[in-house]
């Protein structure tokens with residue numbers, strides 16, 4: 001196996017100035033319903049690699065579920081522990097919830113990257129969307145994978161899922177606008193706070209994060225979902241960060257000005273509402289989430305002790321909307 005990224009680089013998260021900078025994803029092609037597409041939509045052709053711990057991969061898992069794509073797009077799940085060689089596959093006996101890689105027979109996700117691109121020199125991230133026919137990675141950027149799942153397979157899904165969209169045309173400007181600041185200050189903001197290795201960047205990103213949470217709290221005090229009465233992609237993208245907030249980011253990433261459970265009643269109500277939608281609870285694996293962060297980032301938590309709290313009970317009280325909100 002050729003390797004241009006030494007295993008030791010995996011745990012080097014922040015730059016010399018103490019700032020964490022997320023890399024730009026490398027594989028940016030798209031599956032499309034067009035017959036002459038480079039990657040045409042076909043049942044059984046594409047395979048999704050995820051971690052149940054990762055908030056970015058979690059988005060793709062949710063949209064795969066809500067769009068009824070489980071029988072159309074296969075799934076492999078890495079173990080929660082990310083060691084010096086990155087994400088590793090494990091049998092469900094070894095790690096409940098994980099799988100082996102039945103498609104490429106890889107031990108580590110990095111092998112899938114090298115199979116697609118022998119000279120690959122960036123980070124070995126999940127999610128990854130793999131094309132079994134062309135034997136390559138189509139895309140490793142979650143925000144783009146969820147857009148493909150949203151529409152590209154519509155001719156193949158069961159009729160009840162056809163036409164469901166989390167990115168409706170008349171709301172795209174609003175969705176793009178809200179995604180932008182929520183990505184920067186919340187989704188990525190928790191990482192910028194937690195991976196900072198200097199006081200200044202930590203405080204700056206942590207304060208910006210809580211300013212955004214206050215802003216979201218206000219929005220959700222006036223609206224059922226981020227953009228009104230309809231659940232969109234913006235809600236799904238935020239949900240995967242919020243569900244990890246109290247159990248992980250509050251402690252492990254030092255995002256501790258407030259907690260969702262006690263400081264943000266409207267965000268909590270909204271989190272429960274999203275969690276209680278059919279199919280969502282099954283995508284949330286608190287065991288993988290907590291163990292991943294607390295045991296993999298040994299630069300932050302060298303003892304690898306995992307705290308007990310799982311965050312607020314999201315299954316109760318029941319706040320499920322009367323009719324499907326999307």
Ligand SMILES: N[C@@H](CCC(=O)N[C@@H](CS)C(=O)NCC(=O)O)C(=O)O
Nearest residue numbers: 054055056123124125126140141142
């Ligand atoms: N922009 C990517 C980010 C994905 C990402 O950073 N995934 C993390 C897990 S939460 C990862 O795999 N990190 C491994 C590494 O950086 O070595 C996306 O949204 O798909």
